[in-house]
Amino acid sequence: METVISSDIELAAAFLRQEAVIGMPTETVYGLAGNAFSPKAVASIFAIKQRPAFNPLILHIPGIDALDDVVKDIPETATELMRRFWPGPITLLLPKRPAVPDTVTAGKPTVAVRVPAHPMALALLRTTGFPLVAPSANPFGSISPTRAIHVAEYFDGLIPLVLDGGECPRGVESTIVGFPNGEPVVYRLGAISLEAIEAITGPVRVLKIAEAVPDAPGMLLRHYAPRTPLMLADNAREEALKHPNLNIGILTFDAPVDTGFETHQEVLSPAGSDEIAAAALYDALHRLDRLGLDLIIAQRFPDEGLGRTINDRLLRGARL
Numbered sequence: 001m002e003t004v005i006s007s008d009i010e011l012a013a014a015f016l017r018q019e020a021v022i023g024m025p026t027e028t029v030y031g032l033a034g035n036a037f038s039p040k041a042v043a044s045i046f047a048i049k050q051r052p053a054f055n056p057l058i059l060h061i062p063g064i065d066a067l068d069d070v071v072k073d074i075p076e077t078a079t080e081l082m083r084r085f086w087p088g089p090i091t092l093l094l095p096k097r098p099a100v101p102d103t104v105t106a107g108k109p110t111v112a113v114r115v116p117a118h119p120m121a122l123a124l125l126r127t128t129g130f131p132l133v134a135p136s137a138n139p140f141g142s143i144s145p146t147r148a149i150h151v152a153e154y155f156d157g158l159i160p161l162v163l164d165g166g167e168c169p170r171g172v173e174s175t176i177v178g179f180p181n182g183e184p185v186v187y188r189l190g191a192i193s194l195e196a197i198e199a200i201t202g203p204v205r206v207l208k209i210a211e212a213v214p215d216a217p218g219m220l221l222r223h224y225a226p227r228t229p230l231m232l233a234d235n236a237r238e239e240a241l242k243h244p245n246l247n248i249g250i251l252t253f254d255a256p257v258d259t260g261f262e263t264h265q266e267v268l269s270p271a272g273s274d275e276i277a278a279a280a281l282y283d284a285l286h287r288l289d290r291l292g293l294d295l296i297i298a299q300r301f302p303d304e305g306l307g308r309t310i311n312d313r314l315l316r317g318a319r320l
Contacts, residue, residue: 003156005148005164009120012163013127021045023137023151024124025165027117028089028173028191029144029282030151031060031134032159033124036070042103042133048158051140056106057133058091058174058217059113062125070100070113070131075179080200087117089170089191091217093178104133112217114174120165135217136173137162143226143289143317146171146282171279172309176217177204188217189309191278209316224282225317226289228296232314236299246294251284251314253277253301264291274306281310285317 003023006012015022016033019040024033032049034041036059046053059070064082067074071094078092096111105111113131116122125132136144137151145151148164175190177197184201186194198204228249233239236250240259249264250257254272256265266284268277288296298314301307 001157001160003152003159003162005152005162007120007164009123009127009163012124012161015160016041016124016128016132019044021048021159023145023148023155023159023162024121024132024134025118025148025163025168026060026121026134027168027170029146029168029171030137030148030162031058031121031132032137032151032155033060033132033134035128036100036104036131036133039101039103042101045133045135046103048155049135049138049140051135053103054106055140056108056112056217057104057135059100059104059111060116060121060125060132060134061113062122063087063115066131067113070097070111071095072097075182077182077184077201078177078179081177081184081197082115084200085192085196086115087122088115089117089174090114090197091174091176091188091190093176093187110178112176118165118168120163124163141223141225143285144173144224144282145286146279150286167283169279171281171283172306172313175309189312191306191309193305194308195305209312223316224313225319226285226296228289228291228293229319230285230296230298230314230317232298232300232311232318234300236297239297243295247292249288249291249293249296251288251296251298253299253307257299264288264293274301274304274310277301278306278310281313 021034091114146168170191175192176188
């Protein structure tokens with residue numbers, strides 16, 4: 001079975017109704033989507049991604065009006081975040097209703113839920129009439145996909161279709177916020193900055209990366225990694241000069257690095273925009289990873305705004 005790339009929403013919905021798994025665009029990254037209420041589809045997602053069963057999934061709904069079907073006991077702070085950021089790249093960890101299968105939540109009493117901002121994702125959700133679980137459409141631990149072709153290359157022959165919604169405009173995963181004891185806590189940094197969250201909630205705690213069983217999706221230490229060894233450096237030029245005999249790629253924020261020898265460089269935002277840099281991050285890593293390099297050196301980003309999220313992803317993708 002060859003994986004087809006198509007913009008046909010009705011065809012995508014038909015596959016989902018048959019309990020198949022497809023690639024789906026969102027504003028953050030492409031997801032590996034299936035019917036959240038189908039044990040077969042949920043099991044297929046874990047198998048295709050090679051994702052550990054203890055790692056919960058994010059559930060996608062078409063709007064706030066669909067919340068009551070899947071969650072209960074919503075804190076007022078969560079409601080405020082929904083009003084400000086939905087549809088959009090924020091996922092809320094809320095007490096689940098019995099209708100949500102335990103396989104989706106890895107047996108936990110809470111479910112990660114969000115309303116995506118991508119028009120094709122919303123149209124697909126409205127067409128199917130059921131919520132979709134859709135973790136990033138990449139093999140577990142690999143670079144997340146921001147283009148349909150990334151998904152097709154990862155899973156050609158394993159899924160029937162990738163719904164092509166173009167390049168993902170936000171480019172990094174959603175921010176995940178939970179509410180243990182009623183207090184907002186950031187479980188995963190993402191496409192909504194910590195500063196934007198705190199403008200609504202006041203100061204929040206950011207949980208450390210999990211080394212074992214995570215409380216929410218996207219919390220594991222080793223994640224978002226290219227095949228090529230990746231290093232996060234405070235000074236990319238100095239680090240590159242230590243390896244003049246290697247075939248090196250360099251990832252920087254707003255300007256290239258002068259090493260005096262040939263390197264393959266990706267500058268994410270010459271204008272110095274952290275939003276543009278975040279949107280370009282995974283696509284640039286995919287390009288560098290295809291070059292057969294010995295090493296990718298990523299310059300550490302300013303640790304504020306979405307630079308904090310970019311550093312989080314690079315740290316978890318780093319092997320060195």
